[in-house]
Amino acid sequence: xxxxxxLPETIKSYEVKQEEPKxxxxxxxDATEKYVLDIEWGSRMSLSDLIDKVVYTTGxxxxxxxxxxxxxxxxxxFPNVRVERGRSGGxxxxxxxxxxxxxxxxxxxxxxxxxxxxxxxxAAKQSA
Numbered sequence: 001x002x003x004x005x006x007l008p009e010t011i012k013s014y015e016v017k018q019e020e021p022k023x024x025x026x027x028x029x030d031a032t033e034k035y036v037l038d039i040e041w042g043s044r045m046s047l048s049d050l051i052d053k054v055v056y057t058t059g060x061x062x063x064x065x066x067x068x069x070x071x072x073x074x075x076x077x078f079p080n081v082r083v084e085r086g087r088s089g090g091x092x093x094x095x096x097x098x099x100x101x102x103x104x105x106x107x108x109x110x111x112x113x114x115x116x117x118x119x120x121x122x123a124a125k126q127s128a
Contacts, residue, residue, distance in 0.1 A: 024060055028068040029077070031057045036078050039093040046090040047073070047083065 031054045039045050047069070055065045073083050073091055082092050104113045113121075 024058075024064065025068060027058050028054060028060060028065055029072055032069050032072050033078060036073065036081055036091060036093065039091065042092075042094040044088075044090040044092045050091055 032050070034057075035045070035050055035053050050073070051062070051066050051069050054060075054069055055062050058065065072078070073081060080094055082096065084090065084092060101112075104118060105111060106113060
């Protein structure tokens with residue numbers, strides 16, 4: 001019977017433990033937001049540097065912070081922030097400028113005309 005009387009206390013302590021991850025998530029989100037919004041407009045920060053800074057600031061485990069930072073940055077929690085992969089990848093702040101391709105193209109198939117053919121065409125036009 002003593003176990004039944006202790007049941008509400010056990011549930012209360014369980015509820016307190018369940019709120020701790022929410023606090024950790026909010027702590028990581030706040031630190032991530034601070035560092036992401038500190039990036040200058042048009043600049044980038046590597047994702048690993050961002051994770052390292054958040055780990056240092058919050059004191060949380062690296063594996064926990066890594067998952068949460070990836071979640072926050074990739075899923076659009078912060079405005080005008082994008083993540084790119086590859087050699088020059090990282091977390092960018094700002095909108096990516098649209099590249100405009102001004103190379104000469106074929107009027108029929110819209111393929112790019114190679115330089116060596118373009119030089120021949122220009123030479124033929126000048127001699128005619």
